[in-house]
Amino acid sequence: MRIKNVLPVLIIFLMTLSVNAREKLKIVSTTSDLASIAREIGKDRVDIVSFSNGTQDPHFIEPRPSMIMKLKKADLVLLVGMNFDVWLEPLVANARNYKIKTGNSGYLDLSQGIKKLGIPQGKVDGSSGHIHPQGNPHYWLDPENVKVMANAITLKLIELSPVSADYFKANLRDFSSKIDRRIKTWQSTLKPYKNDKIITYHQSWSYFANRFNLDIACEIEPKPGIPPSPGHLQKVLQKINHNKIKAVLMEVFYDPGPAEFLADSTGINVVIVPNSVGGTKQVKDYFGLIDTIVNELAEGMK
Numbered sequence: 001m002r003i004k005n006v007l008p009v010l011i012i013f014l015m016t017l018s019v020n021a022r023e024k025l026k027i028v029s030t031t032s033d034l035a036s037i038a039r040e041i042g043k044d045r046v047d048i049v050s051f052s053n054g055t056q057d058p059h060f061i062e063p064r065p066s067m068i069m070k071l072k073k074a075d076l077v078l079l080v081g082m083n084f085d086v087w088l089e090p091l092v093a094n095a096r097n098y099k100i101k102t103g104n105s106g107y108l109d110l111s112q113g114i115k116k117l118g119i120p121q122g123k124v125d126g127s128s129g130h131i132h133p134q135g136n137p138h139y140w141l142d143p144e145n146v147k148v149m150a151n152a153i154t155l156k157l158i159e160l161s162p163v164s165a166d167y168f169k170a171n172l173r174d175f176s177s178k179i180d181r182r183i184k185t186w187q188s189t190l191k192p193y194k195n196d197k198i199i200t201y202h203q204s205w206s207y208f209a210n211r212f213n214l215d216i217a218c219e220i221e222p223k224p225g226i227p228p229s230p231g232h233l234q235k236v237l238q239k240i241n242h243n244k245i246k247a248v249l250m251e252v253f254y255d256p257g258p259a260e261f262l263a264d265s266t267g268i269n270v271v272i273v274p275n276s277v278g279g280t281k282q283v284k285d286y287f288g289l290i291d292t293i294v295n296e297l298a299e300g301m302k
């Protein structure tokens with residue numbers, strides 16, 4: 001074939017490629033959990049990148065220039081909200097992408113529609129290091145909340161790409177019924193420990209504990225984001241002994257030192273789990289995340 005004949009074919013081929021690429025919605029999420037849920041709904045019609053990977057403390061993500069580049073091209077940003085991923089704000093401001101500015105069509109704060117827990121009474125003094133000034137933002141650890149989040153993502157994807165409305169709706173139905181089935185399994189695994197007390201490191205397990213009927217006696221952190229003093233640890237120690245508490249539940253990225261001290265002093269089991277997708281290698285999606293947490297915790301409470 002002569003070059004004259006090849007060129008038009010090549011041009012048509014490249015145009016088709018670029019049209020297909022353009023059709024995929026470009027989504028940026030602050031956490032790997034939001035990315036996992038959005039992937040279940042958008043599947044092959046979305047391109048998703050998450051700014052945190054589950055192994056880092058997602059309250060404090062270091063901004064990078066590459067993030068601004070991704071935000072410049074994004075059709076949609078997904079965030080946890082409630083001051084959790086407040087580090088996103090300067091990045092969005094620097095990206096100068098009108099679509100994804102607060103309140104615009106490409107900005108979705110998933111905390112809307114969630115029944116929030118832990119809203120502080122009175123004024124919270126930020127200078128003390130308290131990192132939940134708008135209440136507890138760890139709502140994705142309740143799978144019932146994840147259905148609400150998936151619904152909000154579906155409505156947003158339909159708004160941005162109405163041509164795929166039926167596809168997104170069908171994916172939402174599949175996802176929600178899978179969550180319903182799995183909630184039953186998770187509840188039956190934790191049923192023997194109904195109303196049992198646990199200790200947690202950070203105030204991140206309230207929604208999870210409510211869903212699965214566990215009672216959080218106290219946190220190792222005296223306030224969200226504040227490391228424990230020796231005096232506070234003594235109080236936690238007395239609580240463990242007094243209530244014969246079996247397990248400390250904590251995330252992979254926190255310092256295990258204080259929990260190990262409590263384990264040495266009281267014999268309590270330290271259960272270290274991811275609290276986001278990707279927090280350990282095996283946890284590849286939201287279902288794997290709750291599977292791991294539920295199974296490890298049940299093991300630790302035996």
Ligand SMILES: [Zn+2]
Nearest residue numbers: 202203204224
């Ligand atoms: Zn937190």
